[in-house]
Every structure is written in structure tokens, then in C-alpha cells.
Amino acid sequence: MSDTPAPSGPADFWEARYREAGRVWSGRPNTLLEREAAGLTPGTALDLGCGEGADAVWLASRGWRVTGVDISATALERAARHAAEAGVADRVTWERHELGRSFPEGTFDLVSAHYLQSPVELDQRAVLRSAAAAVAEGGTLLIVLHAGWPSWQSEPPFDHVFPTLDGVTAELALPEDRWTVETRETVRRPSAAPDGRDGFRDDHVWRLRRVR
Template sequence: MSDMPAPAPAAEFWEARYRDAGRVWSGRPNELLVREVSDLAPGTALDLGCGEGGDAVWLASRGWRVTGVDISATALERAAGHAADAGVGGRIAWERHELGRSFPDGSFDLVSAHYLQSPVALDQQGILRSAARAVADHGTLLVVMHAAWPSWQTEPPFDAVFPTLEGVPAELALPDDEWTVRTMETVRRPSTSPEGVEGFRDDNVWRFQRA
């Protein structure tokens, strides 16, 4: 068996991912964030894994005061530039954290965790439990995860375990007398491969409200 290189530490992996490429994401907010949050009254928000800032900028543009968190300094630099260009830089604080090792202080009216899934080590369960603890009274925890590879992905690039719709609530074990499930469903969205093959991808979405 040939020797395989050791997996890169998470910080090294994600910094290289952003540093060695141009813009990685579209700059637009995730559509499930827009769907689930548009009717909420603005307050304080925590965007976990904010990347280049598309979600944080959208939230700030709607009146939220946002803390955007990412592991990559390059991603945060781009996010700050995006916010400045959009005229909302004063409404967003950017913090670098390797989630699972450190976590932002404070409590928030909205904690959003979109696609905290990684080909390198990630304490997903521990991070989501920290996210739940950071939700203020009457606040919202929004979690969105890919439920499977895209339909056109015939050869997955790495082994992955996708969370099931029932699995995340079971792992979080949020007390029924403290939390209400507002959304728990699988959403199928169009997905196109880099080669232009049309298909779809399923995402799981959970929205919990603290009593």
C-alpha cells in the first residue's frame, strides 16, 4: 500500500482553500437562510463559518448586528471588503476561530450554521452544541447541512458521513420544555456540476426556537 500524506490541519486546509483561489462563493446569501430568517425581527446574529461574508452582509443589510466567524484569515479579509462595499461594514464584527477549539463569547438572537461540513477533522456535534448554548432567550438556531452528494457526483472526492434529518436533533438533545422545532425538513435544490451536468442536491434544514 502506498504511503498517503497526513491530512492537513483544518486551519491550514481552509486557509489554502481561500488563499489559492479567487472568490470561492457567489457573495449572495444562502437561500435557506433567506427563507427561514426573512420574517424574524432583526437583533444580534452569529454567522458560523461565514466564509466570504454573503450571509453576514445580507443579515446586516436587513438591520441585524452580526458577528461573522471563520477559520480562514483570507476569507475574513474578503468578507470585510464585501461588507464595506455594501455599506454595512459598521454592523459586522469579524472573528477568527477554529470552531471546536474556540468559540465566540456572548449570546445572540440568531445563530446560523450553514454547511459546517469539511473534508478535514471537524467536531460538528460539539460546535452545534456550543451554537445552541449561544442562543439568547426567544432566539433562533438555524442549521443547514448537505444531506448527500449531488446527484451528478458519481465518484465522491472523499468519504463523508452526512447527518440525517432525525440525527441532528437527537445529537443536540435540546429539552422540549426549552426549545420548539419550527422547521425540520429536507429540501431538494437544483445543482449543476463544474462540467455543466444538471442535477439536484438535497439539504436538511432545522430551525429551533428557544423558549
């Protein structure tokens, strides 16, 4: 039996995940961020759940001034190293927050929330509403969430209720006279199994512009 105590909350869970592994993510930006943000005029950006910083670094390399937020201090340390190695450290600020309990101050021209889904406690609706409130006039809210388990996942590792396009739209409850929907769709993308088998995963994408 291990003498290591089990994680007691979301912060402990995610810190343990990063501490107990080498690099967790690929180091490449999410493909749907590249697709949806490539044509936007750079300004200020907020990357929620930035992990090891790939999305934030990509945005900074394209001229954005980015605030990257994560719950794990270890993830943020790795993100800062990534930014330094990429030569964009002066364009990224890193903040540690347990989203749902605290949130960065200010408004941003782009608020990006990719895969804010967790096996431990996370008030997703509250976080996404805070994300919408942080979008400056004329700015963009980009949300990407998994729509289901990967095609090769025969036994889900934990119980999880996946969002629907209509469900998240209803939970955000954004006034139609203040927001324009630019993307709202389900995208199927390749997702290889751990053993290398080909597969796919469906993601929901919402890109909304705040018009006033």
C-alpha cells in the same frame, strides 16, 4: 514535486483553499437562510463558518448586528471587503475561530450554521451544541447541512458520513420544554454540475426557537 508543504490541520487546509483561489463562493446569501430568516425580527446574529461573508452581509443589510466567524484569515479579509462595498461594515464584526477549539462569547438572537461539513477534522456535534448554547432566550437556531452528494457526483471526492434529520436532533439533545421546532425538513434545491449539467442536492434544515 512541489516544495509546498501539505496542510497540517484544518486551519492550514482552509487558509490554503482561500489563498490558492480567487473568490470561492458566489457572493450571494444561501437561499435557505433567506427563506428561514426573512421573517425574523432583526437583532444580534452569529454566522458560523461565514466564509467570504455573503450571509453576514445579507443579514446586516436587513438590520441585524452580525458577528461573522471563520477559520480562514483570508476569507475574513474578503468578507470585510464585501461588507464595506455593501455599506454595512459598521454592522458586522469579524472573528477568527477554529470552531471546536474556540467559540465566540455571548448570546445572540439568531445563530446560523450553514454547511459546517468538512473534509478535514471538525467536531460537528460539539460545534452545534455550542451554537445552541449561544442562542438567547426567544432567539433562533438555524442549521442547514447537506444530506448527501449532488446528483451529478458519481464518485465522491472523499469519504463522508452525512447527517440525518433524526441524528442531528438526537445529538443536540435540546430540552423539549425550552425549544420549539419551527422547521425540520429535507429540501431539494437545484445544483448545477461544473460542466453546466442540471442537477440537484438535498439539504436538511432545522430551525428551532429557544422559548426559555
